[in-house]
Amino acid sequence: MSLSRKRLSFLGKTALVGVGLTALAKVSGRSVMSLATEACRTAAEDAGLPLGEIDGVLSFNFNNDSVSSQSVATALALPEPRYLLDVSLGGQAPAFLVMQAAAAIESGMAKNVLIFRALNGRSGQRVGSSRASGLAPNFRYPYGFTAYPQFIAMWARRFLIETGGSELDLGAVAVAQRAWAANNERAMRRTPLTIEQYLESPMVADPFRAADCTTEADGACAVLVTSRERALDLKQDPVVIEGAAYGTRKRSGLDAGDALLWPDMTRNYTSIIAEELWRSADMAPADVDMAQLYDCFSSSVLLAMEGLGLAGRGEAADMIRAGHTSPGGRLPINTNGGLLAEGYLHGMNTLAEAVYQMQGRAGTRTVHGARTCVVTSGALTDGSALVLSREARANHDYLNLG
Template sequence: MAKRLFNFADRTAVAGVGYTPFTKDSGVSTLTLACRAILAALDDAGLTPADVDGLATHRVGDSAAPSLVGPALGIDDPAWYLDQFGGGSVSHAVVGQAALAVASGLAETVVCYRAINARSEFRMGRAGSASPEAQYQTPYGLVAPAQHFALYARAHMLKYGTTEQHFGQIAVRQRAYAVKNPRALMRTPITLDDHVGSRWITEPFRLLDCCLETDGACALVITTAERARSLRRTPVLVSAAAWGGGTSALSGGRADPTVTAAATLAPRLYGQAGAGPGDIDVAMLYDCFTYSVLVQLEDYGFCAKGEGGPFVASGEGPPVNTHGGFLSEGYVHGLNHVAEAVSQLRWDAGDRQVPGAETALSTAQPGYVLPATSALILRRDR
C-alpha cells in the first residue's frame, strides 16, 4: 500500500530571523543568548513573546532548554515544544518539525533557536563522543570530529583525485562572502596560498578547512503562510523539509564512504518541493569542514559523484554559503545557514545578495559522524 503523507509544502513560512553577535567570548549564559536571539527574531517579524505558542531547539547538553527559555520570556504554557537531542545533523529537522506543528494546527507561532557558548565554554571540536561506537575508536586516536571527517575526505581524494586545492577554493570563496558580511567573525580576505600555509589540524585538513568555534545564538519565527503575509517582512515559505538517517558510517555500515546520508534524503526533499538541483538559486551547505561542502554538491545532485573537486574549481552551480558559512561567519550549529537563506530570499542580504534569488537549499551535517541528516527547501513568497 502506498504511503499517505501529510503535505505541508508552502503552508508555513519563516516570518522573522534574529541573531546575537558572534564572538569568541560572549560573557553571558546560553540562556541569555537564546533569549536575545529570540527577541531579535520576534522584533524582526513585528511580534512579541505574547504571540509565541511554541518553542523548538536542538542541543547536546550545551544550551538552554525550552523549559528555561519559555518562563524567561513569559511563555509559561506553550502549546507545543521540541527539545531535540543532537548536533548539526538535526538542525534543520528542528525547523521542519516546527513547520509541521504549525501546518497541523498544534501551534500558530513557533520560535526555533540555537544558543551556544562553543568557544568560551563548551568546545565543540574537543575530543570526546557520546556514541557507544567511541569505545572502539578511542584506542586508535579517533576521537575528534575533524579526525572522522578527515578519513572520509581522504577516501574521496584517493578514489576520485580530489585535491587539497579543491578544499582551499571552498575556503577562499566563502571568505570572500564573509568580507561583505558585517556579522562574520573572519572578514580578512584569504588566498589559496594562505590556505596551504595554514597549519595542519589533521591531514588533509588545515586550519582554514575547519569551522569556527563560536559563542552566539540564532532564532527563526515560524508561522502560517497566511499570517506571515500580514507581518513586517516578506514571507519565506517552507516548501520542503526532510530528515532521516541510516547506518552510522563509524560502524562501517556504508559501503562507499564517499557517499553521505544526504544522497538518500535528497530525492525525498526535492520530491516534496516539486523541484530539482537546477531550481536552486542559492545553497547553504553544512560546512563543518570544507570537504562536507564538496561531497554535498555531489549528493544533492549539483554534479555527479566524484566530480565535486572539478565542479568547485569551475565555479559552476549556485552560490554557496553567501554569509561565509561556518568557516568564516561563525558556527551556530546549523540555524545560521537557514537564517542566511531567508535573508537571500527576502532580498535583504546587502552586498552579498544573489540577484533575484527565489529558491534556496539549506542543509544539515550530511550524516558522517552520526547517521542522521536533515535539509530544507525555502521559497520566496510571491
C-alpha cells in the same frame, strides 16, 4: 502532486519569517540563557510578531551544551506554551526542527514557533571537549580516535581518492567562501584567502588544514516559523517551505563519530535524501537559485553538492574553481561565508542566511532575483534539508528582480 508532498501536508502552507542573531565572538562574557533569549526576542521583533502570540519553542543541544526550550519559554514570559521540544542532535537539527515546527503548526498543535540554538561554543563547552556518550567511544578512545576533525578527515580523504581529487579541491571551498565572508560584517574570518595562503596554513588532521575547519563561536540564532497565511500579515516577506526531507540508513553508527560501518564514505546523507527532497518540492536541482550547505568542514560542501545533484560526481570542486559558487556566479553557495568563516552555530546561521537571502535582506551580498534556495543540515550519516522559496507581497517587493 508528488506522493511526498501529499505525505508532508505542511509543504507550501508554512513559512519562515523572522530571524534573530546575536554577535558572534570568541568570548561572549554572557550566559547561554542570555544569548538564547536575545536571539529569540530579536526573531520575534524582526517578524513583527508579539511574544504573546508565540506558543512553541524548539531547540537542540550536543552533550548538554545549551539551555532548554521550556526554560527559554519561561524567560520570555510566553503566556501559554503549547509545544516545547528539545532534541539531542548537532548539525543535523536545524532543517529537521523546521520540519517539526511546520508539522506542529499544520496539525494545530501550535501557531507560531521559535527555533533557537545557543551556546558558548568557544569560551565554554567546546565540541569534542568532553567524552561522547554512547557505546562507540569505548572502541575509539583507547587508540586516540576522539576528535571530529579526525572523523570527518577519513571521509574527506576517501572522497578525494575515489574522485581523483586533491587537497586543492578542499582549498577551493575555503577560498570561495572567504570571498563571500568579506561582505559579511558578522563573519569571524573576513580576510580574503588565496590558494597559496591556504596551502601554507597548518595541517590539523590530514587532509584538513586550519582553513578547512569551522570557526567555533559563542552566540545564538533563532528563526520564527508560522503559517503562510499568518506570515503574509507580518513585517517580512514569507519564506515558504516548499520541500523537506530527513534521512539516514541502517548501520549509520552508534554516535555522531561512529561511521566505521557506513558502506560508502564518499557519500553522505545528502545522497540518500536527495530524491525525496526534490520530489517533495516538485523541483529539480537546476530549479534552485542558490544553496546554503552545512560546512563544519570544507569537504561537507563537496559531498552535499554532489549528493544533491548540484554538481556531477567529482565535478564539485571544478565548479567552485570556475567561480560558479562565488559572488556573481550562477549558483551562489554559502553566501555568508558559511560556518567556516562566519562562525559555528551548528548550522542555524546557515538556515538564517537562507531566510535573509530569500527576503532580500543580506546587505551587499544579497543575490538579487534569487527566489529559491536549498538548505542542508548535517555532515555525515544522517541529516536534513529544506527547499525554500521567496513570496514577495505586491506592496512589499523592494527587490530589483530583473
